[in-house]
Amino acid sequence: MRRMIITICFLFLLTTSMYAQRDLKTYPVFQGEVVPGKMMVVTEVRGGSMATYKLDYYKGVSFQVGEELAAKVASLVEADAAATKDRETEKTGSLLTYALIQPRSKGRNNRYLCYQARPVDGQWKITILYLEGPATLSDLRSMFEKQ
Secondary structure (H helix, E strand, O other): OHHHHHHHHHHHHHHHHHHOOOOOOOHHHHOOOOOOHHHOEEEEEEOHHHHHHOOOEEEEEEEEEOHHHHHHHHHHHHHHHHOOOEEEEEEEOOEEEEEEEEOOOEOOEEEEEEEEEEEEOOEEEEEEEEEEEOOOHHHHHHHOOOO
16 A cells, blocks of 8 residues: 555656646757657756755756757747746857746746757757756856856
């Protein structure tokens, strides 16, 4: 019985985390619908190991794409930034290259979307992070440095 309760709780937490970013325009990027999943490196961490960073959930994707796909991903991030509580963005030319966005919170946790695009060998190396937890924007700024 105890094992069943633990399993149900774990599945609930897993399901909640999976849908946490569903209201974001960048959700299809995290799901491998914009950039094929085989081209992405995906990292997902939840639980106690994130407590040091004041986070409960971390999902990151990184990939290298051409100019056209980079512009599409950047436009999705910009759409999320337009509807946010707080944001910090930078562009190089017309392409968004950095963003630290705080979408509206769901529940008691803060939510963040971090984005970085850098030119590498004629393509764009893009990293997008989705974070949840009690961390503030100042906590995140001290953890992540712009490169």
